[in-house]
Amino acid sequence: MSRRPRGKLDLDPATVKQARALARKVGRPIVTTAKKHTTVAVERATLRLAGLEGADAEGTPWVNRLMDVVRADTGLEHGVALPVWDALARGEAADLVTLAQKASAGSVTFRLPEGRDATRARTASRKQVGRGIKRIDQRRVERDRMIKRQGDAPRTPWIYLIVATGDIYEDIPQAQQAAREGADVIAVIRSTGQSLLDYVPEGATREGFAGTYATQENFRLMRAALDQSGKELGRYIRLTNYASGLCMPEIAALAGMERLDMMLNDSMYGILFRDINPVRTFVDQRFSRQVHARAGIIINTGEDNYLTTADAIEAAHTVTTSQLLNEYFAKEAGLEDWQLGLGHAFEIDPEVPDSFRMELAHALLARELFPDAPLKWMPPTRHMTGDVFRGYLLDGFFNLVGALTGQGILLVGMMTEAVVTPWISDRDLALQNVRYVMNAAGELHRDFRPEPDGFIVTRANQVLGESLELMGRILEHEHGLLDAIADGTFGLMKRPADAGRGLDGVAKKSSVYYNPASEILEEA
């Protein structure tokens, strides 16, 4: 008696279960570490949730000024809330901005309150930060309402397009034009280098390289523009930015407060590709994901990046492994399945025989391993060349894999990938490509049945097997994942736990550490 195959790949449920168990085993010590530490960015995010905005004359945000003084006076390890709201309670200033100003002028000294003073500071801070969280909650309700009113994207995959002019005022018309042409999600690419800034720039910006700075004001401007487009077009246009780099938690908070809808947020990207300290990253990560969970924001993970430095066939299992880890960390932080835009990419050398079927195998594996996640499918970049015609074709076949394997979010590929940041016409042509494929072959998945025990099924199972093995090997390391990251397991990058940027912004929490934001977020 033959049993019905499970999905198109017929994955063994026991193996899948084992994969998740291994990911949990690998991830749990990291969560433990994350819980024991705080960072300057987490504390500054807390201040932002409490409503502290703006910057000094040189553009240094008040949250940074205030944080620096607090840290100098009382250290980072107790958190910012107790000293700050103690100072406010002591009448040092009427509000946070004034306090920050005075502090940077050197006219306030902070202390770590104790006993009733501590309780008072705790209560006050919780109340004030609570308002920020409430604002996030309201923004989430607002989103749901607008989607109901304006309508949602007409189908999956959602069409995800980037704008990257470096100037918010050029980005806006380009984004609106992209929406008009069919984009469901607009990502405003960030200027190179912002991830290494230990502060979030302020105001509307017009000078970025290959992307526009992520600032609260830029978020607001683009959000308003896309709300207008949504109204015009009768469908809600989602907005995406990056919660990564040294300010990940702050940007997550700003995103929640300005109703962004999706955020790039990977558990290891900053470590591997920006040489940010691993502990710093995991702490910031967890906090930012808690914020995203609360805000109803969909995260996009960055597995595609591995395949720009490592070979897409050899490293396929590192993608799967990273997806499993991202899933574990995300769920631990409170995110739900529908919020997991796990990444993967069409990056196999197109000269490899059967490359298209191999892409199908990988994409289908992700689909069947994470059946309820809105997977994010990333286009070819590495093997794109100056031959824009060939590039346009390759993007078409990328789109076809997206359609055949039910991807949730389709990052639209650009024929000029190897040449320039996208021109307005590149986007238009790219959308036309997507439209053709979806319209003409969107239902082809009905006729797509991987040959039983054939190339696709075999390959998918092989990759899953290699991923299990890899997690086994990670667990053999003395310090598990941190050691594995240190020895170049992912994306061929070696990142030791005691090096990297932003390490000096990390502290082990003291016994009296208090953070109202974390408290509220953990309660959920």
Next chain:
Amino acid sequence: MSRRPRGKLDLDPATVKQARALARKVGRPIVTTAKKHTTVAVERATLRLAGLEGADAEGTPWVNRLMDVVRADTGLEHGVALPVWDALARGEAADLVTLAQKASAGSVTFRLPEGRDATRARTASRKQVGRGIKRIDQRRVERDRMIKRQGDAPRTPWIYLIVATGDIYEDIPQAQQAAREGADVIAVIRSTGQSLLDYVPEGATREGFAGTYATQENFRLMRAALDQSGKELGRYIRLTNYASGLCMPEIAALAGMERLDMMLNDSMYGILFRDINPVRTFVDQRFSRQVHARAGIIINTGEDNYLTTADAIEAAHTVTTSQLLNEYFAKEAGLEDWQLGLGHAFEIDPEVPDSFRMELAHALLARELFPDAPLKWMPPTRHMTGDVFRGYLLDGFFNLVGALTGQGILLVGMMTEAVVTPWISDRDLALQNVRYVMNAAGELHRDFRPEPDGFIVTRANQVLGESLELMGRILEHEHGLLDAIADGTFGLMKRPADAGRGLDGVAKKSSVYYNPASEILEEA
């Protein structure tokens, strides 16, 4: 108990059988008519097989000059052989060229020989024409030998590329370059208007519009060039031209003698698209197909053309019907399955939802209806626009249908289809497109299983059903197919049997009609 589905479409064998029976019923009266008639072109072809080459000072071929005088003296209805070889036997000239020269100078009068004179003329003509047929046989053996020696195309579909500069000396390097880049078959597109010439031009030609004249010398030059390429590349390069228009039988004879490998040769193209008289066409057709059968030439039929004037969805069943008729006529003329390059095309409006699956349905229907024929799959032309990027993508999806449905001959689409006759770079890019699709997704057919009773299967069966109906309706006409052609059934063109070009070159055979070529060819 479930039975194994037949092919991917599960076509009903009884319906398929009925389709062929209907085609036979429709076609048989046409064959009867064809057998009863001859044409000036058939007779000139006979002279060519007998070795009469060359032209007078104004470029009128000797076969035309001779034929005209014979016709003036004895009429067309007895054929050219008896009067001509009678004149030779009577010592009017030592050979055919001299005879033709003298005839055009008015110094020979022809008569219809009788009795022993007739027998003598018959025998002599059969001997001389037999040499031409033998040359064709030798050419066929030579082809087989060269394929064995040089190697054959490395896979199906064969890559079929056109050159169309209008100048044989520009065509040659372009053809050789195309072969180098991977073409298996080179088609030298013919100048516009040649099909309406009632003679075959002579010599090497450099002045054609959108194509190069088909001449014996051009055939020779290109054949030699491609033989050289085949040697260089280690695979035999096939050469194609057109056996259609008013000189179809002559061109077929020249193709056989110059070792062309494939010829465009449709049963109705000349009628519908060149307004050539239907009877003229069917007579010329049958003779030329007998020559092709003998020469081991693969014919390419022209069903794609219907879809340039009629809608590819509405008219899909006319394509199937024409394929069935072409098959019937071809087999009747002695062609074997492997010689039937039945045509069909990717011409559905790409804006139509599910257009790609619909193309798959049509292509698969042809594939399963004619499992042993090397189907010729033609690229999009009608819905190509000046957007060359979009065109390049569309050609990629056309290639994919070719790969998924096992087509035998792939006519490579050009991104500049709507703009210019192909540039050298268009061909190069187009081949790169084919190579990508075949290399990356050539085996995808293994994973392609049309959903049982789904869109593809339903559509294919619907088209087959409509084709049966159409043949039913044709049979209801008093004069069957000829009436159907007259009232616009195919390609929306109305072509009555008693009109059209070349009608005055048709005659009903007399009781003493004799044609040695037909006699030899029918014996096979």
Next chain:
Amino acid sequence: MSEPVPTAGFETGASAPSSTTGEIVRPYGDTTGDGMVQISFTLPIPHSKVAEGAAAQLANKMGMDPALVVHAKPMGPGFTFFVVYGRVHHLVDTSKVVVVERDYPLLTPKEANAAIKRALRRRLTVVGACIGTDAHTVGIDAILNIKGFAGEKGLEYYRELKVVNLGAQVSVPQLVERARAEKADAVLVSQVVTQRDAHLLNTREMSAAFRESYPSDRRPLLIVGGPRFDEAMAGELGVDRVFSRGTTPGEVASYLVHQLTTQRKAS
């Protein structure tokens, strides 16, 4: 996938200066004024550093600077294909653009019929054909056949128009003869094949033949159409009007009515 209206040129002819106020613009890649453009072409030389330099030289001559040769593909021993991206420094002055604007009112079939009836008191005869060896009838059929084009009925649908469609591959003498026999008010000619300027040569041959065999005041209106014509070339080609890609039957009918009932009414 919108198919656009016909190309405009700068030559004179039945042309009117642009009605919109002029503007100086540059090509737009991803920022206002960046001037970015893409080009591709083949040079008949083998691939080498020199060939790439030659490609950059051509781009420079076209006004590109900087010119980035982003792709170079050898095609056999003697050719190389290039893709070049870069900035051009030319300014486009839209006030200098001269287009053939529609200088007649668009009529419905009903209005057109009424106007003919009123002005001529007889049906208007048009003879159409693809001349030379051109066999592309889809375009002229789109204009003439009842079925029409882009949702508009063709000229056969107009009660007051008599349409004689001669089809494909009609020789110029045949066309002239038939036009005379039918007493054609207008002759509509289609030309699709443009290789070696076939469309221009054939059109000139045709207009010369009509000029020769008609006194100039009795010559039928000569209209030529096809996807690669420049609408501003009517004068050069010796015809009264040129229609290019995307033409609809209604435009042609309206033009005919305008010309034959307004301008030529007297003759």
Next chain:
Amino acid sequence: MSEPVPTAGFETGASAPSSTTGEIVRPYGDTTGDGMVQISFTLPIPHSKVAEGAAAQLANKMGMDPALVVHAKPMGPGFTFFVVYGRVHHLVDTSKVVVVERDYPLLTPKEANAAIKRALRRRLTVVGACIGTDAHTVGIDAILNIKGFAGEKGLEYYRELKVVNLGAQVSVPQLVERARAEKADAVLVSQVVTQRDAHLLNTREMSAAFRESYPSDRRPLLIVGGPRFDEAMAGELGVDRVFSRGTTPGEVASYLVHQLTTQRKAS
């Protein structure tokens, strides 16, 4: 899909005139001398006849005549995308092409090591980095890491080379400091992001900083590389050599050896 050798330019610099004999050629569409070229671009104006005329005007200014606007696609209210085909009348003179030819012998790693040992009697130190905010390390890693590129081992593989790879997003002051500390013989900088000419700005900043903090005769050899550099720009950028797309480690090693053992041996 061959990826070609770097673009050549016409400026001076470490350039040599083309060695092949010159030739006058034109672009080739489907016949010798036809001059055919394809271009595409966007104009920041709404689609209209005037816009198409404007597109033809630009093409004319680029030297195209005739220029066929074969595609025009409105992109929202303010932009139109065009594809234009046509003939350009420019001649390409290959004898005028100046390319940066390799003016040093290509050495195997063994030969390179031997030459260094012989000439310097010590290991040669190179410091590499992506400067500015550029985080694209694949290119510099291809040159420096053992793994190498296109089948050639990277500089780390050379016994007589000491390689210090600082990785991505290194600031210019950091780079200068480290170069001094390491007593670098050569500094290798990669720049991939070119938007707003970031690569040129960063390179100039870098070369200026080195000129400032070193006496001119002790300055390390400055080499910059990246896919969109013009190899002829070394002079302008204040560096000793520019490498572009497709560079292999062997070329870089050979150049280093040539420069540091031949030219500078004395210093």
